[in-house]
Amino acid sequence: MRALWILGAVTLTLTTAVLVTGSSEPSPRGLPSRALGTAGGQLVVPASTLQQKAHVVLVTLDGARWQDVLAQPGALSSSPAMPKLLELVARNGVALRATTSSKVPLSLPGYQALAAGRMTSCEDNDCARLEGETVAEGLARGLGLPMEQVAVFASWARLSFAAAGAEGAVTLDAPPRGLPGPGGPPWEDARWDVETTARALSHLTTHRPRFLQLALLDTDEWAHQRDAQRTVQALRAADDAIAALLEVVRTWPEDERRLTTLLVTTDHGRGPGSLWHAHGAFDASRNIFLLAAGDLVRGGDELATQADVRPTIERLFGLCPRGSGGRAVTAIVGDLPCGVAGAATP
Numbered sequence: 070m071r072a073l074w075i076l077g078a079v080t081l082t083l084t085t086a087v088l089v090t091g092s093s094e095p096s097p098r099g100l101p102s103r104a105l106g107t108a109g110g111q112l113v114v115p116a117s118t119l120q121q122k123a124h125v126v127l128v129t130l131d132g133a134r135w136q137d138v139l140a141q142p143g144a145l146s147s148s149p150a151m152p153k154l155l156e157l158v159a160r161n162g163v164a165l166r167a168t169t170s171s172k173v174p175l176s177l178p179g180y181q182a183l184a185a186g187r188m189t190s191c192e193d194n195d196c197a198r199l200e201g202e203t204v205a206e207g208l209a210r211g212l213g214l215p216m217e218q219v220a221v222f223a224s225w226a227r228l229s230f231a232a233a234g235a236e237g238a239v240t241l242d243a244p245p246r247g248l249p250g251p252g253g254p255p256w257e258d259a260r261w262d263v264e265t266t267a268r269a270l271s272h273l274t275t276h277r278p279r280f281l282q283l284a285l286l287d288t289d290e291w292a293h294q295r296d297a298q299r300t301v302q303a304l305r306a307a308d309d310a311i312a313a314l315l316e317v318v319r320t321w322p323e324d325e326r327r328l329t330t331l332l333v334t335t336d337h338g339r340g341p342g343s344l345w346h347a348h349g350a351f352d353a354s355r356n357i358f359l360l361a362a363g364d365l366v367r368g369g370d371e372l373a374t375q376a377d378v379r380p381t382i383e384r385l386f387g388l389c390p391r392g393s394g395g396r397a398v399t400a401i402v403g404d405l406p407c408g409v410a411g412a413a414t415p
């Protein structure tokens with residue numbers, strides 16, 4: 070593999086694009102469009118190299134608020150809850166405002182919109198399994214990968230209804246449905262994020278998967294319990310989890326490490342102001358974030374949607390997105406080429 074690294078200046082900004090807002094939520098239009106830093110530049114490589122070498126680590130933080138993740142006015146804590154992630158993004162990535170693409174801003178509808186790259190018929194957390202190929206399954210087929218190379222680790226049992234439409238194509242590691250066992254969290258269909266993180270880290274270390282999704286939950290559950298302190302603690306733990314994942318990536322061969330992209334987003338936002346603990350019934354809970362970091366990230370200022378995540382991931386692997394409602398986010402993928410896997414591409 071002989072790749073040509075074309076470097077260009079990249080500037081990170083927080084987008085100030087117009088968003089759907091709740092009536093009493095501080096207007097995101099007031100978000101300062103301040104540059105957080107300058108990334109090194111976007112690597113431009115042939116699609117065939119991306120198809121053979123690229124990796125994506127996707128972390129979803131259930132119901133995390135953009136104010137808390139991006140340390141903006143209205144955040145639950147006075148100091149940044151995710152300082153390591155913000156520092157990384159400032160140095161080598163983008164922090165974009167985004168909106169949900171689900172019918173309603175609830176968990177399973179959000180995860181399905183993300184995995185399908187479009188709005189699905191799912192309207193609540195009891196809807197049916199996603200029909201058709203999910204983003205993970207599409208990668209496994211498109212890149213011809215064995216199941217350990219495409220892996221989803223989730224703290225929430227029902228995320229499996231968005232992660233895989235069929236059995237056996239990808240690795241799916243989620244707790245069983247039902248009440249938690251001894252030592253588990255005080256909510257059903259779940260396990261603690263710390264356990265999910267440990268399992269994901271082990272898989273990342275052992276198998277060096279091309280795609281890994283770590284789907285965390287504690288943030289949403291503590292918020293529903295109106296426990297601001299534990300919500301912030303969950304975000305800090307997620308910040309540490311992401312740092313630990315990237316520590317593993319740093320041990321990889323240089324070409325694969327440089328072609329690895331971290332994406333961080335959520336299934337939905339939360340209510341405005343004092344209704345921060347709830348979500349679903351408020352337009353404000355459609356406001357979310359999409360963060361990306363890595364040498365492939367172009368940089369720029371753009372409003373993204375949840376449906377854009379799937380085609381963005383596909384482009385990061387040199388695959389041409391097909392048929393979903395979203396589009397690859399230019400601020401992330403820039404001019405990355407795409408083509409048919411296995412074929413000679415420029």
Ligand SMILES: [Zn+2]
Nearest residue numbers: 131132176336
């Ligand atoms: Zn959720």
